[in-house]
Amino acid sequence: MKFGIVVFPGSNCDQDCFYVVKDILNLPVEYIWHKETELDSVDCIILPGGFSYGDYLRTGAIARFSPVMDSIVDFVKKGGIVLGICNGFQILLEAGLLPGAILRNANLHFICKYAYIRAENTETPFTNLCKKSRVLKIPIAHNEGNYYIDEDGLKNLEKNRQIVFRYCSSDGEVNKEQNPNGAMGNIAGIVNRDRNVLGMMPHPERCTEQELGSEDGFLIFKSMVQWLNKRG
C-alpha cells in the first residue's frame, strides 16, 4: 500500500502529510510533483494544504488546471481514494470533484486554532474507525474556509449523506457559536457521492501525536489504511 502526496507550487503541508504516513503509519509514501501524470504506483492520494499559486484569482483555481489533475480525475473514476486538506479541499471544489465553493471567512480573519468537528457519516473510507457522532479535535488554519453551496445542493448533500464533518462544541453540539468561518450548515468536510473523495478544511496531519495536543487526526489516516486493507 502506497500513499502519494501531490506537491503544487505553494503547497506547504506536504511534508507534514509525508511525515505522518512515513513515520506514524510506517507506510511507503512518495511526493507527486503537480506536472506528473502517472499515478499507477499509488493506492491513495493526498492533496495537502498550503497556498497553491499564491491563492491568486481564487483558492485552488489555478492548481486545478495542473497536469496531475486530469490523472486524479481518472484515479477517482477508477475508485481510488483522495483526501484533500484545506487548500487541497479548495482545489477539489474548483476541479468539480466535490460540489460547492469556498468563500472568504465571514469575519474576514485568518483563523488558526483548534476546532471540534463531529463525524456525521462514519461509513466512508476516511471515517470508518470513528464511532457515530465522534467528536474530533483538529486544528484549522485558513482565510478561506467558508463553505458555500446553493439550497438545492445543500439538500442533496444531506440526502446523500455527503456531509462528513460539521464544526461543533467539545461535547458535539452543532450551533452557530461553534462555526468559525461562516460555513453553510457548519460544514467542515464533505465527500463525493461515491464516497471516495473527501475534502476537509481542518488539518488531520497536524494532530496525529499527543505531543501536538491531539491525536484525533490519526483516526482519519488509520481509517484510510483500514479501508485500503479491506479492499485488498
Added chain:
Amino acid sequence: MEAEIYITLKRTVADPQGLTVEHALNSLGYQDVEEVRMGKLVIVKLNLKDKIEAEQRVDQMCKKLLANPIIEDYKFKIKG
C-alpha cells in the same frame, strides 16, 4: 484590443468585505450609501482584431477560469 472583466460575488452570496466597506462609508457620514459590493477587475490584452471573436474568447476565459459560476457573476467590455 483590451478586455476589462468585472467579477463580483452573486447577489445570493453574502459579501462581508462589501458590508464592512459599506459600514465604513456610512460612519464617515456617507448616509446615502445603501450597499457596497466588492469585486475584481481583470484587464486582458488580446492579440485579436475582430470584436465578436474577442467577446467569444473572453466569455470562454471567464467560464473556464476567471470566474467561478457557483459563487460569482461576470461582465466585460472590449475596448480598442
